Amino acid sequence: MTDGTEKTDPPARERRRGQGELEAQVLSLLGAAPGPVTAAWVQEHLGGDLAYTTVITILTRLHAKQAVTRSRVGRSFEWTPVADGAGLVALRMRKLLDREDDRDAVLSSFVSALSRDDERLLRALLNEPEDPER
Known part of the structure; x- marks a missing residue:
C-alpha cells in the first residue's frame, strides 16, 4: 500500500579506497x-x-x-x-619473498604465472648489465 510519499535512499557514501x-x-x-x-x-x-x-x-x-x-x-x-608507487609494490613483493623458506619454489611459481610479455620483460631486465652501485 502506498501512502503517497516516495522512499528515498540515504545519500551515497563516498567510495572507500582500495587497499594501498x-x-x-x-x-x-x-x-x-x-x-x-x-x-x-x-x-x-x-x-x-x-x-x-x-x-x-x-x-x-x-x-x-x-x-x-x-x-x-x-x-x-x-x-x-624513497620509492614511488612501483617501488612500494616491489618492497611488498620483496618482504613476502623474504618470509618464505623455499625461495626457489616461490620465484619459479611467480615466473611460471607471468604472461608471456611480462616474462619477456623480466628476462630482458635480468639480462641487463649489473649495476655497480648494487
Missing part, C-alpha cells in the same frame, strides 16, 4: 612535492576531508615500509619519498 590506494596517492604527491614536506602539506594537497591523524598514520606506515624518510623539523617531521 591512499598510500599510493601519498607517495605520488610526495614525488611531485618541491622537497621534503610536512604532514599538514600532504593533508592540504590530498584534497578531500582526510583527518590529520589519518595522514600521519599513512606516512608512518610508509616510513615503516621504508618507502619514505622523515627528518625532525621543530616539533614535527618533514617527509621525503
Whole structure:
C-alpha cells in the first residue's frame, strides 16, 4: 500500500579506497612535492576531508615500509619519498619473498604465472648489465 510519499535512499557514501590506494596517492604527491614536506602539506594537497591523524598514520606506515624518510623539523617531521608507487609494490613483493623458506619454489611459481610479455620483460631486465652501485 502506498501512502503517497516516495522512499528515498540515504545519500551515497563516498567510495572507500582500495587497499594501498591512499598510500599510493601519498607517495605520488610526495614525488611531485618541491622537497621534503610536512604532514599538514600532504593533508592540504590530498584534497578531500582526510583527518590529520589519518595522514600521519599513512606516512608512518610508509616510513615503516621504508618507502619514505622523515627528518625532525621543530616539533614535527618533514617527509621525503624513497620509492614511488612501483617501488612500494616491489618492497611488498620483496618482504613476502623474504618470509618464505623455499625461495626457489616461490620465484619459479611467480615466473611460471607471468604472461608471456611480462616474462619477456623480466628476462630482458635480468639480462641487463649489473649495476655497480648494487
